[in-house]
Amino acid sequence: MMKRLAFVILAAALAWSGYWLWGKQSLMAGYQRWFAERRDDGWEAGYAEMKVRGFPNRHDTTWTDLRILDPESGLGWEAPFFQLFLLSYNRHHAIAAWPRHQVIVTPDGPLHVTSEQMQASLVTEGEDHALTRGTLVADVLNITGTDGATTALAQLRLAGTRVDAASYDVALTAEGLALPRGLNQATGGALPQTFSEARIAAQLRFDAPWTLTSAEARPQPTRIAVREAALEWGPMALRLTGDLEIDGEGHATGDVHVQAQNWQEMLAVARASGQVADVLADGVEATLTLMAGLSGGRRSLDLTLRLEEGAIWLGPVPVGEAPRFLLR
Numbered sequence: 001m002m003k004r005l006a007f008v009i010l011a012a013a014l015a016w017s018g019y020w021l022w023g024k025q026s027l028m029a030g031y032q033r034w035f036a037e038r039r040d041d042g043w044e045a046g047y048a049e050m051k052v053r054g055f056p057n058r059h060d061t062t063w064t065d066l067r068i069l070d071p072e073s074g075l076g077w078e079a080p081f082f083q084l085f086l087l088s089y090n091r092h093h094a095i096a097a098w099p100r101h102q103v104i105v106t107p108d109g110p111l112h113v114t115s116e117q118m119q120a121s122l123v124t125e126g127e128d129h130a131l132t133r134g135t136l137v138a139d140v141l142n143i144t145g146t147d148g149a150t151t152a153l154a155q156l157r158l159a160g161t162r163v164d165a166a167s168y169d170v171a172l173t174a175e176g177l178a179l180p181r182g183l184n185q186a187t188g189g190a191l192p193q194t195f196s197e198a199r200i201a202a203q204l205r206f207d208a209p210w211t212l213t214s215a216e217a218r219p220q221p222t223r224i225a226v227r228e229a230a231l232e233w234g235p236m237a238l239r240l241t242g243d244l245e246i247d248g249e250g251h252a253t254g255d256v257h258v259q260a261q262n263w264q265e266m267l268a269v270a271r272a273s274g275q276v277a278d279v280l281a282d283g284v285e286a287t288l289t290l291m292a293g294l295s296g297g298r299r300s301l302d303l304t305l306r307l308e309e310g311a312i313w314l315g316p317v318p319v320g321e322a323p324r325f326l327l328r
Contacts, residue, residue, distance in 0.1 A: 261299065
């Protein structure tokens with residue numbers, strides 16, 4: 001009886017070992033194929049080494065010295081390593097881990113990203129691994145642009161849940177958000193170093209579901225419904241809600257409701273940052289002063305903006321060019 005039991009245990013161990021090795025080889029082949037296909041598409045896509053460990057219950061893949069660049073969009077990513085952890089018996093739940101330092105390549109130059117820890121959890125379903133829910137958490141995150149200015153966060157948390165075929169509830173929270181130091185110095189240092197509140201809750205609809213291969217052909221937004229976007233920085237507070245329909249060219253049509261407290265200080269910060277010309281700021285200030293008076297107070301705004309025909313409208317008056325919502 002004991003010999004038979006030992007034989008069964010040994011056979012099961014050998015079978016599981018074979019299954020794990022088969023899973024390792026199939027994963028590595030799939031990853032290698034993805035990188036090769038990207039290179040065939042004209043991308044820069046490579047790494048120094050790829051290893052799969054984690055026997056017996058996981059397939060933990062580590063890549064070193066990664067570089068991925070899409071020349072068409074000018075977007076890319078560089079990292080000394082990246083890790084993806086999968087259960088051997090469940091390929092639909094993945095944990096991803098990033099290094100302390102990485103570089104995001106943009107058409108305007110590289111962004112250097114550092115963090116104490118950055119991890120994501122992704123749950124998918126189906127043969128195409130369509131995303132059903134996911135979270136990303138980054139602690140002590142710093143993003144430095146080409147001008148040397150750094151935006152810092154104590155924690156960034158992003159959560160998404162699919163609600164139907166291609167729509168997702170998304171929540172973004174940034175704790176301890178601090179804008180570049182030069183901006184605060186330009187305002188005389190009168191404002192707090194960090195925002196007291198920075199969060200967004202929205203539902204996004206796309207023209208296709210997000211899958212693990214969406215980097216190849218990114219789904220484009222067709223609707224953005226902002227339940228609430230809130231920013232509070234010292235005496236200033238801004239809240240937005242809105243519902244926008246997006247056409248195939250990225251043009252939005254819909255209304256955005258804006259509530260702003262101490263909007264004059266916001267405009268002063270924009271002036272001090274150098275991002276808004278004085279002539280434009282003067283015109284905006286005159287218009288907003290009139291609108292604030294109509295809504296019952298000089299220091300607060302409560303108004304609705306209309307996005308249509310590529311422009312932002314305040315009543316019958318165009319006040320600026322509307323952004324285009326295209327994912328490159």
